[in-house]
Amino acid sequence: MTLALHTPARPEGTLAPSAAGLRATARILARLDEGGPSRSSAVESGGGVTRLPVLDGDGPFALRRVGAPGRLARVCVVGAMSAPLGGDRLGLDATVEAGAALHLTAAAATVALPGRTGEPAHYDVRLTVGDGARLDWLPEPLISAAGSDLRMTTTVELAPTASLVLREEQVLGRSGEETGALRSRLTVRRAGRTLLDQETAYGPGVPGWDGSAVLGGHRAVGQLLVVTPDFDDRPADVRLLGGAAGERPAADEGQGVLAPLAGPAALATAVAPDALRLRRLLDEAVRSAAAG
Numbered sequence: 001m002t003l004a005l006h007t008p009a010r011p012e013g014t015l016a017p018s019a020a021g022l023r024a025t026a027r028i029l030a031r032l033d034e035g036g037p038s039r040s041s042a043v044e045s046g047g048g049v050t051r052l053p054v055l056d057g058d059g060p061f062a063l064r065r066v067g068a069p070g071r072l073a074r075v076c077v078v079g080a081m082s083a084p085l086g087g088d089r090l091g092l093d094a095t096v097e098a099g100a101a102l103h104l105t106a107a108a109a110t111v112a113l114p115g116r117t118g119e120p121a122h123y124d125v126r127l128t129v130g131d132g133a134r135l136d137w138l139p140e141p142l143i144s145a146a147g148s149d150l151r152m153t154t155t156v157e158l159a160p161t162a163s164l165v166l167r168e169e170q171v172l173g174r175s176g177e178e179t180g181a182l183r184s185r186l187t188v189r190r191a192g193r194t195l196l197d198q199e200t201a202y203g204p205g206v207p208g209w210d211g212s213a214v215l216g217g218h219r220a221v222g223q224l225l226v227v228t229p230d231f232d233d234r235p236a237d238v239r240l241l242g243g244a245a246g247e248r249p250a251a252d253e254g255q256g257v258l259a260p261l262a263g264p265a266a267l268a269t270a271v272a273p274d275a276l277r278l279r280r281l282l283d284e285a286v287r288s289a290a291a292g
Contacts, residue, residue: 021087021115024059028052028092030073030133032099047071050100059083060090072101077139079108084123086115086149091124094137098130098159106139109171109275112180114147120181125154129162141169141220141275144203148180158190161229167282169222171275172202172215179203179219188225188265195263196225218254218271220278226289227265236266239288242281256281258288 033049050073057063060083067074077092084090096102112121129135144150158164168186172179181203188196202209202221215221226236236258239245244255254272261267268285272278 021085021089021117021119021121022059022083023089024061024083025091025093026057026061026063026077027054028056028063028075028094028102028104029054030094030096030100030102032097048099050102061092072103072134074103075105077104077106079106079110082111082113084110084121084150085113086121087117087119088115088121088123090122091126093126094135095128096130096133096135096162099132100130101134103136104138105136109140109143111143111145111174112148112150112182113145114149114180120149120151123150123152125152127154127156127164127166129156129158129164131159131161133159134163136165138165138167139169141171141222141278142182143171143174144180144182145174146177146180148182150180150182152182152184154184154186156186156188158188158195158227160191162190162227163229164188164225164227165286166225167222168224169220169275169278169282170202171278172219172221181205186223186225188227190227190263190265193263195227195261195265196267215271218273220254220272220275222270222272222278222282224268224282224285225265226267226286227263229264231260231264231266235260235264236289239285241268241270241284241288242272242277253277254281256285258285 030050031053033051049069055063060079060081062078062080064076066076183201185199239258241256242253254277256270258268266289270281
């Protein structure tokens with residue numbers, strides 16, 4: 001079932017594009033239904049229904065709930081216009097309150113394009129997950145088109161018993177073209193302590209980004225982070241993925257590694273010639289993490 005949602009009016013100037021670019025933010029709040037058992041009982045039992053009291057998108061963000069209501073709410077981000085362009089400032093804020101569960105994905109790849117001003121675009125994703133809650137943030141790839149300049153940040157705040165699956169995929173240039181400039185930072189904190197903080201940069205003006213120590217000629221790079229209290233007692237094993245494991249030619253299939261972090265988490269990092277083979281590697285990492 002798809003719900004068409006009314007978007008409340010916004011203060012003048014928050015949405016209309018200008019010479020400085022577009023300003024737009026999507027907001028999502030997932031909350032465990034308080035009906036029936038108490039919220040604490042529902043969290044402990046894994047029951048209840050996740051509601052979406054806030055599902056608000058503007059500009060390039062059209063938010064659609066998919067599927068029937070249940071413990072796991074599913075939301076798809078549908079691109080309503082081309083973005084981000086140079087000079088744009090976009091944001092996505094998602095909060096999953098205690099005991100709720102949210103699966104958040106996108107309908108298509110995000111393509112960073114050059115703008116009229118020559119200014120970089122900014123795209124900031126902020127995710128908050130409460131105790132006993134779960135968030136799957138599984139967007140489609142981000143494509144850095146030739147001439148674009150994008151600065152992207154993803155910041156995640158996790159409660160001590162929260163669970164997270166987060167996937168990032170970046171494709172450097174469309175078919176047959178050079179990449180744009182892409183700078184990305186991912187920061188994940190659990191119970192106020194830093195679990196992961198990393199920054200990457202690719203494209204024009206970045207020394208050595210395409211060398212053998214970084215991408216080695218590949219044009220798709222990605223990672224998958226799994227955080228779960230289950231890893232407290234049973235940490236993930238180190239596993240080589242794809243060509244790194246010697247099962248397939250690395251140059252053809254790409255390669256990666258899955259490794260535990262200093263916390264109840266595992267991080268897979270992979271490089272591949274294209275988005276399709278990158279996704280296969282990250283899917284392989286999911287299966288390996290689940291297998292223990």
